[in-house]
Amino acid sequence: MVQKDLPSDGGAKQVADDDTKIPNGIVESLKGRPKDYSSQGVNDNDIFMLPGSDFQLLGLLTAVAALVRLFRIYQPSSVVFDEVHFGGFASKYIKGKFFMDVHPPLAKLLLTLAGWLAGFDGDFDFKDIGKDYVEPGVPYVAMRLLPALMGVMTVPTIFLTLKATGCRTMTAAMGAGLIIFENGLLTQSRLILLDSPLIIFTAFTALAWTCFTNQHEQGPSKAFDANWWFWLVATGLGLGATVSVKWVGLFTIAWVGSLTVVQLWVLVGDTATVTLRKWFKHFFARFFCLVVIPLTFYLGLFAIHFICLVNPGDGDGFMSSEFQATLNSKAMQDVPANVVLGSRVSIRHHNTHGGYLHSHNHMYPTGSKQQQITLYPHKDENNMWLLENQTQPAGLDDPIAGLNAWDTGEPIPIRDGAILRLYHFVTDRRLHSHDVRPPVSEAEWQNEVSAYGYEGFEGDANDFFRVEIVESLSDGAAAKAHVRTIETKFRLIHVMTGCALFSHKVKLPVWGFEQQEVTCAKQGTLPNSIWYVEQNEHPLLGADAEKVNYKNPGFLGKFWELQKVMWTTNAGLVESHAWDSRPPSWPVLRRGINFWGNDRRQIYLIGNPIIWWSSTAAIGIYVLFKVLSILRWQRGFRDYTNLNFKRFDYEIGPTVLGWAFHYFPFFLMQRQLFLHHYFPALYFAIMALCQVYDFATNRISALGLRNRPAIGRSGIAALLALSIVVFTLYAPLSYGNQWTQSACNKVKLLETWDFDCSVFPAELSDYASAPPSAGNAQQTAAPVASGVNEQKSQDVNVTPHHSSEPSISRLEKVEYRDQDGNILDEEQVKELEGKVSFETRYETRTRVIDSEGKEIADGPVGGEGVAPPHPDIDRLPETAADQPEDDGREHPAMASPEKDIRKERSAEQADDGKPRPASEPSEATR
DSSP states (O other): OOOOOOOOGGGOOOOOOTTOOOOTTOOOOSSSOOSSSOOTTOOOOOGGGOOHHHHHHHHHHHHHHHHHHHTTTTOSOBOOTTHHHHHHHHHHHHHTBOOOOSSOSHHHHHHHHHHHHTTOOSOOOOOSTTOBSTTTTOOHHHHHHHHHHHHHHHHHHHHHHHHHHTOOHHHHHHHHHHHHTOHHHHHHHTSSOSHHHHHHHHHHHHHHHHHHHHHHHTOTTTTTSHHHHHHHHHHHHHHHHHHTTOTTHHHHHHHHHHHHHHHHHHHHHOTTTOOHHHHHHHHHHHHIIIIIHHHHHHHHHHHHHHHHOOBOOTTGGGSOHHHHTTSTTTOOOOEESBOBTTOEEEEEESSSOOOEEEEEEEEOSSTTOOEEEEEESSOOGGGEEEEEESSOOBOSSSBOOSTTTTSSSSOOBOBTTOEEEEEETTTTEEEEEESOOOSSOOOTTEEEEEEEOOTTOOOOGGGOEEEEEOGGGSOSHHHHHBOBTTTOOEEEEETTTOOEEEEEEEEOOGGGTTOEEEEEESSOOSGGGOEEEEEEEOTTSOTTSOEEOOOOOHHHHHHHHHHHHHHHHHHTOOSOOTTOOOGGGTTTTOOOEEEEEETTEEEEEOOOHHHHHHHHHHHHHHHHHHHHHHHHHHTTOOGGGSHHHHHHHHHHHHHHHHHHHTTGGGGGOOSOOOGGGGHHHHHHHHHHHHHHHHIIIIIOGGGTOTTOHHHHHHHHHHHHHHHHHHHHHHHHHHHTOOOOHHHHHHTOOSTTOOOOGGGSOSSTTHHHHSOOOSSOOOOOOOOOOSSEEEEEEEEEEEEOOSSSSOEEEEEEEEEEEOTTOOBOOHHHHHHHTTTSOEEEEEEEEEEEEOTTSOEEEEOOSTTTTSOOOOTTTOOOOOOTTTOOOOOSOOOOSOSOHHHHHHHHHHHHHHSOSSOOOSSOTTSOOO
16 A cells, blocks of 8 residues: 655644545544544545546446346236236226235335326236236336336446445446346346335435445534535435335335444544534434434325225225225214114124124035025125024013014113124024034034024024123223123123134135134134124114214324234245245345246346356455454454555445345245345345455555556456356346247256246247247146145147147146145046135146157146246135134135125025025924
8 A cells, every 4th residue: 555644734644545535624643543533534425526427437327227127128018927916006006996015105106107107097907927918008018117217227326326435437337237237136127016116215225325424424524514414314215215115125224223323423432523412413413314204204105005095995804994994985874882682783803804794595515504604894784683682572461572672662782791692684594503513614612603593483592692791802981881883892602602703814615705704612712702893773773872983093093003914914924935035045046036937938037146146255255354354353453553454344344234234134034035035135245346346456555456457447347248148148037038948058057046948949940930829827836725726737739730840729628636636537526516625726838749749848847937926915715724723814805895796696596596494493403
């Protein structure tokens, strides 16, 4: 290192590199530290003061990035991977239908805005991978353009961030080039996905914080000036935007927060220039910009979210009744407060939000074969029950008979311990339980709940349920004394068996219309056996009766409830997935994700191995440096008196810390994880690679490269050239381009890279002879939950031709398999119908056959060439066979009331006439 003695105040000397400019106001000595909180050897790296040549180079790099990101962005012209969900969310925003997603709304709102501006009306549902965009006229290119442009903007952002850290222009250009030609970032930014917005907002936050840190390290002379405030406010906005895309932004907040604590601690030690008053000024400035601004931004996005989603949708079943009542058509009129004998009520489950106690004129296929009792998520006449006393009211001579017996006289409130019968109006049967196992949850502690009887039937003792008010959950003294609408939470205890009316997140099979199961549980958990009255009508409760309604939770109440539901749902994503991976495999690029496959093409998310492995090596170099520096410090070496040694730690350390904060927390998560979760950490790793290279070639004289700039520039050119070559090799997987089996096999460096080379033809010319296959790409198989699996497979065969060239055709067939994969014949399937649940599983199998019918190549088996369902949204139907008892809330039983009603009505039309009891009155009930 070349040293210069520079004059300074008090005759002290400063140590600097040849091109180091000492900022005004920093007082330091050759061997000592600055007398204020400024950092020794720091330069003013104001990105607004860059030379014009830097901005010209920046423009050129941005143009190249645009060409790479936007190339054939229309390809493929069908739904790819998570576009199923994030495109679908755009449809719901435009229609105003409430949905629940585990991610905050910013990126989804931006995607919706892009589609709306391009004329999207929300009618396309994005429901299937491979569904065509072109025929219905979906402006998918415009929607993909938004994340693509955000991916483009990541390039100038990293360039400016590296310049703000003090890197040379060529090193900053290298970082920009590595971002341009990183295959994984390219693939993710060309689709209607959330990761590109997440990366750009993370990158912007890193840029703003780096610029603010540079201002801070220059000492008191820069504190609280316009640039200082600009970058601090920008950091707060970046944090708010990042966490409003995905909760991964919390890691970015933790990174900035930890470095803020270090800054405030350094300020405490500056007794010369930082008074207690000034320290608190620093503290409150940071608190406002880094806490208040991000929180306000985050809250504001959810306010917009609620304004857009005002109608009921398939996500409102996740939310409480109070929340649902704020949606259009979900709100209800005020209802009488006191529930009395003879009240016509709807009864709602408290915990799972599966819906209302419900019955319909369809029988259980097993067990007692009596009428089904379910939980139904929509308002319906089949939810109405009459609350009868265990005996009829006394008349002048005999008890008053009939359903209207309690419609005269004084209303009789229902108190704790009252014994009731629940009469179902539509089918003239009463709620009933007995010592029979339920059709699905066949545990010994579960009894079947059914509807039993007929019009005029007096019922029997198995119809009696005792009201047990749960005071801890009831609202108000009156609600704890007797049953009040909405306010009283109670259990219904079956008198004969002692079990409690119970529901949990288990759905009935198709014969139960996939509605939620209701049982009578002897050992059921308290939350799943809690009920309350929602609708309440009685002739004696007129217009002057006391009325109640759901309390409006307000914005903050809705916001907090949604956060809890998002957290619970996100934490519950623990099932295995076809393409998941764990954090130890990410830095070495052990496995990718299959996004899409059709027409002998494939999109597979895989990174550029040169960039990934070299950036991981850079992290390793810094970790090794830090370990050795700590050991040497403990042995008494004074390495930190060397300016370059200190700056290497101070400049690269925060970047590696950013990598660590965005990587190591995933080790604590039990949920499904995927390669794209590493992308924010990858961004910091690429930055660290560039900083390490810059120090090695431009600032550390001991390596001999500082005075040979041509070597440094050659190294940059070589790394970029190699990255571009490797990028080109894997580009067919990123763009979904034509490729050949031989080219694919040559670049498959690791056995764990499970993209399927057999889907590609032997020669590129084969694409011209094979027309696009009919039908859409299908989803890969999900694990079978229980029972029997209904399996659809689509075989692509080459049919004999007079020509020697093969042609492609598609054959669809249905196979039925049991849980072990054994094929069932028609008689076995018929025997099992109504006894087990069937689940649909799609597979695509490709067989290439010559003109003589001989197979010449194998295609993908098991659907491995296409994309899986989205892990954060798609969940298999839950059954008692594979789901333990759980108190948490889960998906509603059904999403569409119209669909449910059609199912029930169609089944009712198949019945042969008048409703009748499942058993005759002469038969003993159990």
